[in-house]
Each structure stands twice: as structure tokens, then as C-alpha cells.
Amino acid sequence: MGLEQYKGDMEMCCRCSACKFIPLQKVAGFQFANVCPSISRFNFHSYSGGGRVNIGAAMLKDGFKYSDKLLHIVYNCQVCGACGVSCNYAMDMEVTEPIQQFRIKCVEDGKTSPALDKVIAGLRQQGSMVPVAGKRGDWASGLNLKNAAREKVDVLYHVGCLTSYDKNMQKLARATAKILQKAGVNFGIAGDAETCCGGRAYQMGYKEDFLNQAKKNMAMIKEAGVKTVVTACADGYQAFKVLYDQYGLKGNLEVLHISECIDSLVQSGKLKLSRKVDLAVTYHDPCRLGRLGEPWIHWEGKKKPGDRFVFDPPKIYRRGSHGVYEPPRNVLKSIPGLKFGEMTRIKEYSWCCGAGGGVSDSNPEFAGWTAQERLEEARSTGAEAIVTACPWCERTFNEAVQGSGSNLKVYDIVELVEQAIQ
Amino acid sequence: MALSKEIYAAFQDVVGEENICDDPVIMPSYHSTEHAAVILPGNTAEVQAIVRLCNKYKLKMRAVCTGWTGMFPPGIVYLDLRRMNRIIEINEKNMYAVVEPYVITAQLQAELMKRGLHMNVKGAGANCAAMLRGHGHLDQTTSGDDRNHLAIEWVTPEGNIVKSGSLGSSDEWFCGDGPGPSLRAILTSAVPPGVTPGVFTKAALKIYHWPGPKQFPVQGVSPDYSLSEIPKNMMARYYSFPSVEKMWQAEIRLGENEIAFELMGFNVAMVAANIAKNNEEEEVLFKKLSQEVQGPGFFVILAGNSAADFEYKKMALEQIVKDAGGKSLKSIEDPRTEGIIMCQCVRISASIRETFRPGGAFSSIPVMGQRDLTIRWAVGAGKAKMPLIEKGLIVDDGGGFFGWGVEQGHLGKTEIFCKFDPQNPEAKAAVEAWSKEQSARAFNERYFAVLMGPVDQMGPGLSNFHLWWKKIQQAIDPNGISPEAGALV
Numbered sequence: 001m002g003l004e005q006y007k008g009d010m011e012m013c014c015r016c017s018a019c020k021f022i023p024l025q026k027v028a029g030f031q032f033a034n035v036c037p038s039i040s041r042f043n044f045h046s047y048s049g050g051g052r053v054n055i056g057a058a059m060l061k062d063g064f065k066y067s068d069k070l071l072h073i074v075y076n077c078q079v080c081g082a083c084g085v086s087c088n089y090a091m092d093m094e095v096t097e098p099i100q101q102f103r104i105k106c107v108e109d110g111k112t113s114p115a116l117d118k119v120i121a122g123l124r125q126q127g128s129m130v131p132v133a134g135k136r137g138d139w140a141s142g143l144n145l146k147n148a149a150r151e152k153v154d155v156l157y158h159v160g161c162l163t164s165y166d167k168n169m170q171k172l173a174r175a176t177a178k179i180l181q182k183a184g185v186n187f188g189i190a191g192d193a194e195t196c197c198g199g200r201a202y203q204m205g206y207k208e209d210f211l212n213q214a215k216k217n218m219a220m221i222k223e224a225g226v227k228t229v230v231t232a233c234a235d236g237y238q239a240f241k242v243l244y245d246q247y248g249l250k251g252n253l254e255v256l257h258i259s260e261c262i263d264s265l266v267q268s269g270k271l272k273l274s275r276k277v278d279l280a281v282t283y284h285d286p287c288r289l290g291r292l293g294e295p296w297i298h299w300e301g302k303k304k305p306g307d308r309f310v311f312d313p314p315k316i317y318r319r320g321s322h323g324v325y326e327p328p329r330n331v332l333k334s335i336p337g338l339k340f341g342e343m344t345r346i347k348e349y350s351w352c353c354g355a356g357g358g359v360s361d362s363n364p365e366f367a368g369w370t371a372q373e374r375l376e377e378a379r380s381t382g383a384e385a386i387v388t389a390c391p392w393c394e395r396t397f398n399e400a401v402q403g404s405g406s407n408l409k410v411y412d413i414v415e416l417v418e419q420a421i422q
Numbered sequence: 423m424a425l426s427k428e429i430y431a432a433f434q435d436v437v438g439e440e441n442i443c444d445d446p447v448i449m450p451s452y453h454s455t456e457h458a459a460v461i462l463p464g465n466t467a468e469v470q471a472i473v474r475l476c477n478k479y480k481l482k483m484r485a486v487c488t489g490w491t492g493m494f495p496p497g498i499v500y501l502d503l504r505r506m507n508r509i510i511e512i513n514e515k516n517m518y519a520v521v522e523p524y525v526i527t528a529q530l531q532a533e534l535m536k537r538g539l540h541m542n543v544k545g546a547g548a549n550c551a552a553m554l555r556g557h558g559h560l561d562q563t564t565s566g567d568d569r570n571h572l573a574i575e576w577v578t579p580e581g582n583i584v585k586s587g588s589l590g591s592s593d594e595w596f597c598g599d600g601p602g603p604s605l606r607a608i609l610t611s612a613v614p615p616g617v618t619p620g621v622f623t624k625a626a627l628k629i630y631h632w633p634g635p636k637q638f639p640v641q642g643v644s645p646d647y648s649l650s651e652i653p654k655n656m657m658a659r660y661y662s663f664p665s666v667e668k669m670w671q672a673e674i675r676l677g678e679n680e681i682a683f684e685l686m687g688f689n690v691a692m693v694a695a696n697i698a699k700n701n702e703e704e705e706v707l708f709k710k711l712s713q714e715v716q717g718p719g720f721f722v723i724l725a726g727n728s729a730a731d732f733e734y735k736k737m738a739l740e741q742i743v744k745d746a747g748g749k750s751l752k753s754i755e756d757p758r759t760e761g762i763i764m765c766q767c768v769r770i771s772a773s774i775r776e777t778f779r780p781g782g783a784f785s786s787i788p789v790m791g792q793r794d795l796t797i798r799w800a801v802g803a804g805k806a807k808m809p810l811i812e813k814g815l816i817v818d819d820g821g822g823f824f825g826w827g828v829e830q831g832h833l834g835k836t837e838i839f840c841k842f843d844p845q846n847p848e849a850k851a852a853v854e855a856w857s858k859e860q861s862a863r864a865f866n867e868r869y870f871a872v873l874m875g876p877v878d879q880m881g882p883g884l885s886n887f888h889l890w891w892k893k894i895q896q897a898i899d900p901n902g903i904s905p906e907a908g909a910l911v
Contacts, residue, residue, distance in 0.1 A: 008845075011782070012778075015453075017550075025647055027532050029529065043504050045448075046452075050451070051448075052451075054451040054454070057450070058450030065447060088644070090775045307780075307843070307849075308818075321644065
């Protein structure tokens with residue numbers, strides 16, 4: 001069905017502009033009231049959630065007329081879902097899904113971004129969204145980890161492309177492995193048998209490539225007999241947990257983010273965070289762990305005849321209410337010595353790091369601009385460091401810090417937990 | 423419709439390449455009208471230069487803020503004022519704030535609350551321009567319409583910058599009427615850009631005392647927000663009455679005693695919409711609340727300036743409601759419900775859930791006037807909705823209407839909605855017919871004149887105001903670059 005499926009939702013937009021701002025009760029001042037990086041950066045209403053669905057509805061009605069401007073609008077969006085949350089405080093309509101489907105339609109029609117084509121070419125050739133250097137599991141050298149493709153394990157740690165191959169990010173894989181080892185979790189990695197989750201390809205609009213990756217991963221998981229997958233990457237989490245389910249591929253697989261896993265291990269006493277980490281931090285909710293990480297809801301139904309937009313069976317909208325918000329906060333608050341403070345835009349109305357939707361590849365300047373805004377917000381809390389739970393966020397923030405000369409530190413949550421258990 | 427290369431380049435020289443676009447692909451996001459171009463000016467000088475170019479090239483233009491609604495002739499130059507989004511000044515001593523057009527109410531209000539101050543939130547919602555002219559739930563204590571506008575900076579349709587009121591003779595924004603030119607009758611027919619020609623680039627707004635918290639303690643995850651505690655000096659209740667007359671009696675006494683921070687004559691469908699997190703919940707709740715109320719009612723927020731003041735206000739409210747045979751709606755007394763509806767009605771003005779969510783669109787007849795008179799009209803307009811409700815053409819709201827007194831007085835706002843599916847042509851036609859009939863009834867039965875209606879019919883009954891207004895427009899807009907149309911939010 002694709003975009004057609006959301007025709008009614010798109011026609012429902014009342015152009016109120018709520019999609020541009022955080023939920024209005026939460027607006028705490030002039031600053032940090034915006035929620036959508038795209039409209040904030042490019043200003044034309046067409047770049048807002050509402051503007052995008054207005055265009056989608058018009059094109060379904062009058063035909064697709066592609067232009068450079070349209071493709072600029074399409075590919076300069078992190079598909080971060082913030083517009084949908086703000087809209088859905090008051091309205092019953094899908095916002096993020098039609099935006100995603102519009103992008104898929106563009107790719108299907110051959111209207112792609114050359115930068116993203118290049119990334120996808122790498123995926124097709126090497127199974128990775130980042131340049132490949134060495135083998136996928138090289139980072140684990142000397143850690144004596146089980147190979148889940150060959151040995152029976154309870155948990156598969158799916159490492160992901162960026163953490164596997166980027167030399168600056170491999171520390172996150174090692175930290176994650178050490179934490180799981182310390183807690184005595186019977187886990188393994190898939191090493192060379194691991195391949196990209198496909199999540200970022202989906203965000204970029206390459207649905208078929210996503211499906212190929214998803215099928216490969218689920219075949220490997222089935223073969224290995226694994227019941228639980230842990231990711232330390234928000235994109236990977238959303239792919240396994242939400243997107244695989246959306247496309248009927250997930251089955252009964254349990255999907256956990258490492259922050260959920262650590263929270264549970266700490267609560268049960270299997271992991272002790274005893275070493276002091278003397279640092280003032282704030283936490284950045286990755287979009288695909290937070291609002292876009294909430295479970296997929298399978299629904300088929302029809303509008304009831306009559307005046308009101310009610311459905312049979314009732315439609316439950318994914319409004320960002322059930323993302324992973326508390327586990328990472330619980331973990332940070334469990335680390336001795338750590339001082340934790342919140343930013344203005346948090347949880348379901350968090351500001352994106354800038355990397356989502358392939359923007360870090362299609363328009364790195366815009367990704368960096370988005371990250372700078374977040375760093376400014378982090379600094380406003382008095383924090384010495386911004387902590388996230390996704391390597392894509394960490395990389396984007398680090399690049400922004402380097403670009404601005406800021407002394408703000410950037411950590412992934414596993415790095416601080418690793419410090420606390422040593 | 424497209425601009426020539428020469429004209430496009432002239433505009434581009436003013437705002438830069440990034441801030442002008444004439445690609446038809448963006449137009450569906452600008453009210454699906456074929457505009458000549460959309461331009462994003464960044465300051466008053468750029469607005470002035472654009473307006474002068476419009477005069478030079480005989481192009482019609484229209485400026486818009488967040489852009490909820492509007493009517494546009496095709497081929498105009500559309501000024502999206504989004505880049506003009508600065509709070510220029512919050513003057514706590516003289517109690518005014520100066521803003522550019524794209525500062526939204528939620529932003530200014532949040533800054534004011536931190537300072538123990540407040541403002542009128544228009545019914546269009548806190549997502550709209552802070553400088554918007556209009557009415558809202560807080561009219562009882564923060565007044566409404568043009569009463570809140572002080573000095574204004576206005577780019578006239580000929581491209582001159584006019585500074586009204588005190589700004590005309592000094593750098594001060596404190597007064598709209600002097601010392602300096604008072605153009606209130608012209609400028610405040612709609613601020614920001616509305617039926618008054620030209621572009622409002624800055625406006626000073628009157629601000630008020632706020633006895634509530636610096637920030638409401640909102641907890642939970644959207645859309646399930648609640649307050650972790652009700653501010654100790656605040657209370658929200660909904661009262662229903664045995665008759666419209668009794669409700670009006672209570673409303674007028676509340677005004678006379680000046681005790682309500684907010685008085686909003688919600689109908690029960692609007693109460694349900696504001697509490698419910700989705701349409702299904704709203705439908706069920708509307709039916710439930712309809713059983714609980716005894717008749718028409720209103721929503722009240724009390725806010726005490728001290729513990730003693732709060733106690734006094736509560737006692738006075740109780741007595742007034744009792745004297746009028748009013749009954750408190752138990753569902754609102756639940757602290758969870760009380761907290762969120764209090765916060766919503768102060769911060770958001772509650773609008774979107776009430777208006778667009780149930781059916782997708784709404785048609786409204788708003789009127790400012792003598793409340794007892796307009797209420798009598800609204801009762802009839804509500805009854806006239808019932809056949810449409812029975813046919814399933816509009817959302818069932820029990821034939822409700824709503825309204826409130828302004829400045830604690832007998833003058834106030836009365837309004838009535840029809841919520842409907844805009845994709846249903848039969849519903850659309852039925853609502854248009856209802857609107858026309860009820861507007862005509864208001865005029866013919868001498869309740870009031872709906873000025874959005876046929877002015878040629880109403881004008882002669884109102885000193886031919888429409889002819890005078892046209893002459894004024896021609897004088898200030900000789901090239902006719904600033905077209906007339908409905909109000910824009």
C-alpha cells in the first residue's frame with residue numbers, strides 16, 4: 001500500500017504548526033522550543049511535518065512532480081519522528097509514517113540522493129553502511145567472546161556497522177562486551193556472519209535493501225537458535241524491534257537495547273556499579289531508541305461510518321509514549337558520583353542528533369548544524385558531558401564538538417558503565 | 423503565475439537565495455494556492471523592500487505567521503514571516519512585551535510565567551503568533567481583541583514604516599494611542615497580518631499579573647500528561663446549570679465579583695475533547711459527561727494571590743454557583759483531570775483537540791457582543807445543528823456553543839462550531855448552509871451582524887462601514903497590493 005495507505009491521515013493535517021514545536025505544555029521559554037531540525041534549518045513550511053504531509057497528499061491527488069527542490073525537502077529530514085509526537089498530542093493522524101513512505105516512493109521512482117546511493121552501493125557489496133576495513137569481528141580480538149553462529153548462547157549481541165568498523169567507535173563494542181561478561185550473561189557475537197540490520201537503509205528510503213538485510217539477519221538468528229538480541233545502537237534496536245515486526249519478520253524474537261539490559265542487570269544485582277565516576281552529565285535520547293523505538297502496532301480496520309474519525313477496531317496510534325526512556329536514566333543515576341541533569345527537550349520530544357534518515361551522509365553540514373543545537377542545549381544544563389546510547393549520535397556529536405572547539409565531552413552510556421565496573 | 427527572472431532576482435537580492443522559492447512543489451504546504459513565490463523576510467527592512475518591489479511590479483502580497491488558515495488569491499507573493507521570531511523586549515515594570523510576528527504564544531507565555539507575568543492566549547492556540555489579535559479562554563482577566571495591542575511597527579502597503587502610539591514619538595512601546603499617531607481603528611482590525619493591509623513587523627502586547635507557578639509541573643509522556651501537583655493557590659472546576667438563564671446569571675456575578683482567573687463557557691463536548699487523548703475516548707467521555715451535567719455550563723479556574731484571597735474566591739464561587747442552582751462536574755474534581763485541563767486551558771487554549779481532531783475540520787461563527795443577547799442567538803444556532811448531527815454530517819456535540827465574558831464584564835465572546843469531515847462534500851455543503859442561515863438569522867432577527875458575512879447586505883445597517891473601509895484601504899494601498907481576505911493565524 002505504501003503512501004496510499006496514509007492518504008486520509010495526510011488530508012487530516014490542519015496546518016496548525018504544532019509539529020514545529022515541542023508539545024506546548026512543555027515549552028519552557030523562548031529557547032529550545034523547536035522540535036524539528038528540518039523546518040528550523042530551512043524555514044519553508046514545506047520542511048515541517050505538516051508541510052511534508054501537505055505535499056504528500058497533493059501529489060497523491062495530482063501526480064508526482066519531482067524537482068530538485070522536492071528532493072531537497074525529502075532528503076533533508078532525519079525522519080526523527082518529533083513532528084509526529086507533537087502533532088499526536090492533539091490529533092489522531094499518522095505523520096512520521098507517511099513521511100517515511102514518501103521517501104520510499106522517491107527511491108522506488110529512482111529519485112534518489114547520489115550520496116545515499118553510494119552508501120547503499122557499499123551495503124549491497126559489503127553488507128555495511130560504513131566503509132569496511134578488516135573483518136566485522138576484528139574489534140573483539142583478545143576478548144574471548146563466543147561466536148553465536150557456531151556456539152549455543154542465550155543472547156546475541158548484534159554490534160552494528162558503525163561500531164564494528166569505525167576505529168573510533170569500536171571502543172563501544174568492547175565496553176558492551178565487557179559489561180555483559182562482567183554480569184555473567186551467556187552471550188555471543190556473530191562475527192563475520194553478522195550483517196547490517198538494514199535500519200538506516202530503510203530510513204534512507206531503500207526498503208528492498210532493508211528487507212534483504214532483515215531476512216539475512218533473521219535467517220542467521222533462526223539458524224543460531226537465539227531467542228534474544230541485544231543491540232547497543234539505537235538504529236539497530238529500532239530495526240530489529242520495530243521495523244522487522246512492521247514487515248512481519250521478527251517473530252517472537254526478544255529485542256533489548258543495552259541500556260535496558262544493564263538496567264535489568266543492575267536491578268537484579270548481577271551487575272554492580274561501584275566505582276565513582278565524577279562527572280556532571282546530561283542524557284540525549286536517541287530518536288530510534290526513544291519515540292521511534294516503541295513497539296509496532298499491527299492494525300487493520302476501517303473508519304466507522306458517520307461524523308467522527310473513529311475506527312473499527314479502534315486504532316491505537318504510536319505517539320512516542322512507549323519508547324525506551326527510563327532505563328538509560330536509571331543506569332546513569334545508578335553510577336556513583338555521576339551528577340545527572342535533564343535538558344529541556346527530552347524523551348518523546350527530544351531534539352535529534354542530526355544523523356538520522358541518512359542526513360549525516362546526504363547533508364553533513366545540516367547534520368552538524370542539528371548537533372550543534374543539541375550541544376548548546378546540553379551546555380545550558382551545566383553538564384560537562386552529553387551521554388547518548390547510540391554510536392551514530394556519539395559520532396555526530398563528536399564531529400560537532402571538534403567543529404566548534406567546545407570542551408563538552410561526549411560519551412555513550414556503555415563507556416560510563418564500563419568505568420563504573422572496573 | 424511564476425515571476426519573471428528579473429523580478430525573482432530582485433526579491434532574491436533582498437532576502438538571499440535560501441529565502442525565496444517559486445517551485446510549485448512547495449505550494450501545497452502553503453494552502454494549496456498557486457502563489458507567485460514564497461519569500462521569507464528576516465527583518466523589517468527586508469519586509470519594506472519586498473513591499474516596495476510589489477508596488478513597483480504591481481504584485482499582490484500577503485504576509486502570514488504560523489499560517490493555520492487563510493484565503494489567498496492565486497498569483498500573490500506570500501510572505502512567510504517565520505524568520506522574524508525574536509522577543510524584542512519584556513518590560514516587567516511597564517508590563518508589556520514586544521515581539522516579532524513568529525514568536526509563538528507558548529514561547530512568550532513561558533518567558534512571562536518565569537517573571538510572574540501572563541498574557542492573553544488566543545483561541546487559535548499557543549501554537550500561533552503571540553501578537554495575534556483575537557479572543558481566548560483567559561479574556562476574563564487578560565482582556566481580548568485589540569485591547570492588548572500597544573504600539574505597533576507597521577510596513578504600509580506602499581512600503582513606508584509607520585510607528586503607532588508612543589513609538590511614533592519616542593522609542594517607547596507602552597501605548598498604542600499616543601503620544602504619537604493613534605491608528606487603532608485601522609491597525610487593529612487584525613494584528614498580525616489580517617484584513618488590515620500591509621505587514622505588522624513588531625507589536626507591543628499588554629501583559630498581566632500571573633499568580634501561578636513559574637512552570638506547571640507537567641509529568642508523564644505525551645499525550646498522557648498530568649500535573650504532579652495542583653498549584654496550591656489554583657483550582658479548576660466545571661459547573662452545569664439548570665438553564666441558560668441560570669448559567670448567565672452565575673457568569674455575570676462571577677464577573678461582578680472579579681474572582682475568576684479564567685471563565686470559559688465550554689460545552690460538555692469541548693470538556694470531553696480536552697480530557698480525552700484520542701477520538702474514541704472522546705466519544706465515550708462525551709456520552710458519559712452528557713449524562714452527568716444538568717444543562718449548559720462553564721469552566722472556571724481560580725487563582726489566589728494569597729491563601730486568604732484564594733479562600734475568599736472559593737467561597738464566593740461556591741455561593742454564586744449555589745444561588746444559580748449550579749452543579750460541579752465530579753469528573754473534573756478528580757485531581758488528575760483537574761490538573762491537566764487547568765494546564766491545557768492556561769497554556770494551550772486547548773484548541774486543536776476541540777476543533778480539528780474529531781472530524782478533520784470545523785466551521786465557526788464567532789461574535790463579540792452583549793453576552794445575554796448572543797447566547798440567545800447561539801441557543802437557536804445550536805438547535806439548528808441537531809438535524810445535521812442526526813444525519814451524521816457533523817460531529818455530535820449536543821448542539822453546543824461556548825463563550826465567555828471579557829474583562830469580567832457583560833460583554834464577551836460567543837461562538838459556535840460545526841465539526842465535520844472536509845472530504846465529505848455533503849457534510850461540507852450542509853455546514854456552509856447552516857453557517858449562512860445562522861449568520862443571516864443573527865442579522866435579520868437583530869442579534870448582531872456577522873461581519874465575515876455579506877457586507878453589502880449588512881453595511882447599510884451599520885453606517886455603510888464597508889464603503890468607508892474601502893475608501894481607507896484605497897488611500898493606504900493605492901496600488902492594491904494587499905488584498906482583502908479573512909483573518910490569518
